[in-house]
Amino acid sequence: MAQLIFPKDFLWGAATASYQIEGGAADDGKGESIWDRFSHIPGKVTNGDTGDVACDHYHRYREDVRLMKELGLKGYRFSISWPRVFPNGRGAVNPQGIDFYNRLVDELLANGIEPAVTLYHWDLPQALQENGGWGNRAIVDDFAAYAAYLFDVLGDRVKKWITHNEPWVVAFAGHFQGRHAPGLTDLPLAVQVTHHLILSHAKAVQAYRASKHGDGQIGITLNLYPSVPASDSESDRAAATLVDGHNNRWFLDPVLKGEYPADILRLYQERLNSPVIEPGDMECIAASPMDFLGINYYFQKVVKHSEVHPILQFEEIKPEGSEYTAMNWEITPQGLTDLLVRLDRDYHHPDLYITENGAAFKDDRRDGGVVDDQDRLKFLQQHFAAAHRALEAGVKLKGYYVWSLMDNFEWAHGYGKRFGLIYIDYQTLERTWKKSALWYREVIRDNGL
Numbered sequence: 001m002a003q004l005i006f007p008k009d010f011l012w013g014a015a016t017a018s019y020q021i022e023g024g025a026a027d028d029g030k031g032e033s034i035w036d037r038f039s040h041i042p043g044k045v046t047n048g049d050t051g052d053v054a055c056d057h058y059h060r061y062r063e064d065v066r067l068m069k070e071l072g073l074k075g076y077r078f079s080i081s082w083p084r085v086f087p088n089g090r091g092a093v094n095p096q097g098i099d100f101y102n103r104l105v106d107e108l109l110a111n112g113i114e115p116a117v118t119l120y121h122w123d124l125p126q127a128l129q130e131n132g133g134w135g136n137r138a139i140v141d142d143f144a145a146y147a148a149y150l151f152d153v154l155g156d157r158v159k160k161w162i163t164h165n166e167p168w169v170v171a172f173a174g175h176f177q178g179r180h181a182p183g184l185t186d187l188p189l190a191v192q193v194t195h196h197l198i199l200s201h202a203k204a205v206q207a208y209r210a211s212k213h214g215d216g217q218i219g220i221t222l223n224l225y226p227s228v229p230a231s232d233s234e235s236d237r238a239a240a241t242l243v244d245g246h247n248n249r250w251f252l253d254p255v256l257k258g259e260y261p262a263d264i265l266r267l268y269q270e271r272l273n274s275p276v277i278e279p280g281d282m283e284c285i286a287a288s289p290m291d292f293l294g295i296n297y298y299f300q301k302v303v304k305h306s307e308v309h310p311i312l313q314f315e316e317i318k319p320e321g322s323e324y325t326a327m328n329w330e331i332t333p334q335g336l337t338d339l340l341v342r343l344d345r346d347y348h349h350p351d352l353y354i355t356e357n358g359a360a361f362k363d364d365r366r367d368g369g370v371v372d373d374q375d376r377l378k379f380l381q382q383h384f385a386a387a388h389r390a391l392e393a394g395v396k397l398k399g400y401y402v403w404s405l406m407d408n409f410e411w412a413h414g415y416g417k418r419f420g421l422i423y424i425d426y427q428t429l430e431r432t433w434k435k436s437a438l439w440y441r442e443v444i445r446d447n448g449l
């Protein structure tokens with residue numbers, strides 16, 4: 001019998017993303033994405049892995065929905081490949097592309113699973129990147145048009161929409177660190193990209209309100225972290241405040257308060273002359289309230305002052321004695337409670353969903369025909385309990401999507417990092433249950449643990 005009971009109608013789900021699971025990278029009229037281009041550049045992805053085939057979900061989606069049904073999922077969060085629908089990013093639609101998503105949505109609904117659609121999960125049409133991509137303000141209208149089309153075609157059945165997945169990663173991993181597509185290393189550009197992402201989010205929200213199927217819910221998914229100073233020195237506490245601003249408040253404040261945080265805005269504009277904000281932009285952002293906020297939580301950050309960068313004067317540290325995942329991410333379940341309680345304290349926020357939480361482990365043990373991933377089961381147990389502590393503190397948490405439904409293409413790490421509840425053999429594409437999936441099925445059945 002479950003000890004920790006979750007609210008009635010708590011939405012237990014799992015999440016994936018198009019480039020990470022679909023494959024069919026050039027099938028049926030799909031256009032090239034920046035990740036198709038990036039993953040094929042030698043040296044960018046471990047082992048030279050690409051998303052050409054991935055989990056072949058594009059062809060195997062019926063089998064995968066059957067697995068979701070067996071899991072007892074209430075909801076499934078997935079993303080749409082923009083270039084599969086608009087091969088050139090704008091203009092002509094690819095009928096076979098939108099047909100795939102129509103079939104996927106119908107299959108989910110036929111199995112009693114609520115779809116939650118992410119409009120953008122990093123796979124920008126390459127044709128738009130040739131035009132400057134997220135660095136060119138024209139992208140804002142391209143994204144709004146792409147969103148409006150999907151609201152029109154899928155909005156009668158899809159009632160949960162997420163505009164962007166992790167704008168911080170899109171901007172800084174892709175345009176400053178260079179480790180994600182399009183592989184640029186230009187900090188002022190990365191900051192400008194954050195503004196175009198947030199503005200495009202607002203335009204998409206407004207397009208949703210104006211659409212004929214705009215009676216559902218729309219939000220954004222942010223990767224958020226508690227930011228803990230490595231010591232109580234003034235310089236480390238200042239570094240932690242800077243990381244909280246850079247990672248969290250720079251995104252939370254515009255989408256929840258309609259303004260950028262003054263400390264970070266001043267730092268960026270004085271030191272980077274970025275972002276350029278045009279008249280009317282902030283009014284547009286402020287006039288686009290969301291129905292929910294999606295939170296991707298993986299770990300908390302422990303931060304010390306550092307001169308390693310003249311502006312971003314912080315460095316994350318790895319505390320001794322902690323447990324770490326296969327990604328070398330510290331396991332900090334209490335950080336999830338602390339993050340949720342902080343959001344409740346500092347923001348007037350709409351409903352909250354954990355839109356991703358999970359962990360990579362080696363998954364190299366079998367117990368009969370099942371992968372024996374006790375480490376992932378324990379990770380989820382600890383984080384579900386942490387979410388329950390936030391609920392007990394009064395936080396309006398409405399649901400939880402585990403990352404990920406299945407092992408998949410882990411960006412620059414390729415296929416070597418496994419996050420799935422379901423194991424993928426990339427030679428045969430066979431799906432195999434893990435113990436964490438069998439355990440999750442009971443949590444969903446009992447609505448608690």
Ligand SMILES: N=[N+]=NCCCCNC(=O)[C@@H]1[C@H]2[C@H](O)[C@@H](O)[C@H](O)[C@@H](CO)[C@@H]12
Pocket residue numbers: 017020165166169223247296298356403410411419
């Ligand atoms: N500051 N900083 N940190 C940069 C690293 C952030 C941690 N990784 C994520 O949030 C990505 C998110 C993504 O949605 C999914 O597509 C990825 O597969 C998972 C697993 O990696 C997570």
